[in-house]
Amino acid sequence: MEPQAPLSPDVLGWTETIANPFPAYRALRAQSPVRYLRLPAGEITGRKEPLYAWALLRHAQVHAAIRDPATFSSDSSAVLQAHRKFTLLEDDPPYHTRLRRLVSKAFSPQRITSLTEWIDGLSTELLDALGTGPVDLMATYASALPIRVIAALMGVPDSDYPLFKRWSEAVISYAGMPAEERALKFEEMMSYLGREVAARRAQSRSDLLSALVEAEVEGHSLSDSEIVMFAATLLIAGNETTTNLIGNMMALLADRPELWQQARENRALVDPIIEESLRYESPVQRFPRVTVRPVRIGEVEIGAGELVDIFFGAANRDPAVFEDPETFRPERPTNHQHLAFGLGNHYCLGAPLARLEARITLNSFLDRFPTLSRGAQPAVRQQAAQVSLGYKTLPLVLG
Template identity: 40%
Template sequence: MTAALDDPAFWAGDHVETELARLRLESPVYWYEAGRFWLLTRHADVLAVSKDPATFCSSKGVLMADRDRTVAAADSILYVDPPVHSRYRKLVSTGFTARRVASLEEQVRRLACEVLDAIDPDVELDMVESIAAPLPLLVIAELLGVPASDRDQFRVWSDAVMEAASQITDENALLALELMDYFTTALQERTDTPRDDLLSVLVSAEVDGDRLTLGEQLGFCMTLLVAGNETTRSAISGGLVALADQAEQRSRLVGDSTLMSAAVEEVLRWVTPIAAMARTATADVVIGDEKIAAGDYVVMAYLSANRDEAVFGAGAASFDISRSANPHLTFGIGEHFCLGASLARLETRVLLEELLSRWPSYEIRKPGERIPSTLMRQRRDVRAVMSP
């Protein structure tokens, strides 16, 4: 019997990885009748589907929760298919060039230090609330050019927008509208007086005489909050838990900074902040031994792809910071490959560097629990003491 694959509790439960391993072996392209979707668990299949947007489109939904609601391309770049996607992507990419992201390192380090300076190392804290959540939020606020005086309100708005992505209520919808108003005014200000921030890049971005509409600029700002906050929070908190669990690997990392890049990649593979994303088949097609019909919903389990023994070997189910080849699919792949991947890597690395240089033997007292979700792999209430 297969677990309830559309149940948020399954994805947060203790058996999710064993169950996915069983599916990879016995039924890698699995039709889940109760949810009426296919679940792909092999790395090779997730990769192939992600790289074929003509046969597997995003415009009918990309989240498991999207099955129960109508999505519109105007909501987010995530729902846009080529060729329109290529145009949109080219325009917003100007805000995320490698040079631009690399130039943020100093700012990210300053913000990471600000977060860590606020911690009393002798007092037990919740690592998610005190460390993993504030950094991505501060980075996005700074990136967008939100002034320090608006930060507290920005957090309230961001939390509401993230909540609305999985369940809309009157309250979070109202707060999301307030944030749209805030961005509309800010974008207008940048049109009149450009500054050195992402909002100014969005209003002035131009490729072959083409520009983003105000709707696209706004949609993109909102997407950044949903795509860049909780994901990076999950990578940081999950990484801190994994390194504390594997104290010997953590000591090696503290003693040898050349291990850091590989360690960040392993944290990203191990944590896999987004468990799965979906596509819809646009034509009848065969994957593995199964016939997929046009219109079928196809869920790609990144978590399973990232544990696939065919790619990561016999040690796929172990955390190993010295793993050399690490082609994880944590950021997706293909047209929609995460636009913030370099930024997320930068934030995770800088936070680990700064935290480990202060508190190399921090202690997790309670690893907290996973929050039930079919999308986000996120812990809450990770109790820790930094100077045990």
């Protein structure tokens, strides 16, 4: 039984809320923006004071904030003191604008589309290894596919993907790993990527890293450290997120056998199922901003320099935009208004790739398995990364 309102705003900082944030969103949305204890003192190395943040939980507030980078800066690195800055994701205009134009040249829709056949083949390979019967979907499929796609996109050896996986998990596990250990993993990742970029400078190949080395807009190109930082951003932004989309979507379908049968017969349902999964259980639940100047939201005056958490996952269940928001309904007419990929200047660069991976996955499973159901063991949600909603283990039975 889910806890009922009223709840303290500090529930948004609890580890248990990572696994099921929705009761807290329901209870607190009416008070949004609400100030809460994000981190107790000492949680991050070097931070002696507790860290408070404002939570934006309504669709209209989230929508407005992410379209206003002049008020809401994406650079929270100084406030959080948690890691080195992630290129693009944590940059503001005008630097962000220049960089985004350059990387978009290399990370182009054509490059994504050209991967279709390869991803299809990878999905088949993973499914062949799975067979039928009971499986943990996370260990066998959902964790492997996105990371191997990113490795292939960048042009690094497929055999190195377990390293990528370890690094990207470490970087986002704020609640699950000591800061020193996370920093060490981050440095390992940066050295590895540095060597890969240097190799492309020496000899170009037909991969994304080479395209980034060669990208040029109005006489500007990217430095080696910019490419390394962008590659690190891709690893972090494109891996766990897509893994969680696949896991969340398949769990939702395992609980809806009729929908599974309908989708097997009518593949026009595939895209609406993906969009509704993104809305209903958004893989990225929240992301920070820092106010550059004072701003009034509703009744609340927020000063300059304050940490603000944008709750995409709460906005996507706001009854003001989504009727009956707590029900999974792929046919709902408004599901395209979800903010699971953000909006504005930071709109997810990898959204077409994530959708492609989800589409290939869902079609491959629908082709192969007449039934999909839950396994005997209960599924376990991850509780290490506040930013994400996803499964650690997801036992399913493939029919």
